[in-house]
Amino acid sequence: MNRVKRMQPVLRLAELEADKAGRALTMLQQRIQAEETKLSQLYAYQQDYRNQMQLSGQAGMTVERLRLFDGFHQQLDRAISHQRDLINHMQQDQERVREHWRQLDIRHKSLEKMIERLKRDADVQQARNEQRNHDEFSRRRASDSGWS
Template sequence: MNRVARLKPVLRIAELEVDKAGQMVASASQQLKTEQQKLQQLTSYQQEYGQRMITAGQAGITADQLRMYDRFREQLENALTHQQSRITQCETVLANCKTQWQAKDIRFKSLEKLLVKLEREADVALQKSEQKNHDEFARRSAKRHW
């Protein structure tokens, strides 16, 4: 088996790895967008809730109601902090996926260039061999005619 034939399956595997890494980048990117949307929803809800608290306060509320509003506001703050942490994690995962994809893509392109080079070398060697055979045949034919 020549070098070109041995390299083709390796190139195919590298191509599959690049595709898989690309899918992981897309998935991580989608996950980040989802988490960012959740943060945006929480932020909007926090603003809405704050507005309701102000409106309720202007209308007059009891101390218990105020404590209940305050506890829920704290829960929202915790949820926002947690969601921001999730976004940071997703950004890290996405960055790692991109790095892996780039490394696999560079490897694939290098193998692809190597395969092209080996194919060219094999073509040149084949042409030389054919020319040598042709020359040998012509030389033998010329000897027979003398």
């Protein structure tokens, strides 16, 4: 049982590390979802803006107004491109964080199994010692009563 007690802090530390990595993964997933929502909003805004430009174009517009629409449309395209790049980078980070969490989780589970095995081995050894002590006690008792 001594080895089991010595391993408990190691197990606890492994558990804390795996939990911390799991929380980091969850937070990153939530950030990605938020950024994907922003991207969807940008697409929707871009589509609304195109529809508005089309309606204005049918009613007639000046060249200056057309340039303004086009300039803003290009800004939207850049914002959408930037948002997609951000999401791609975050997804790559997510894969790295996920792999790190997997490794820590495997380590934690391996330590749990090892400690369980150590406990079983210690229990078996203790049972053997108790049986040996019981046998020794019985042998001595039998010897003592035989000499009387």
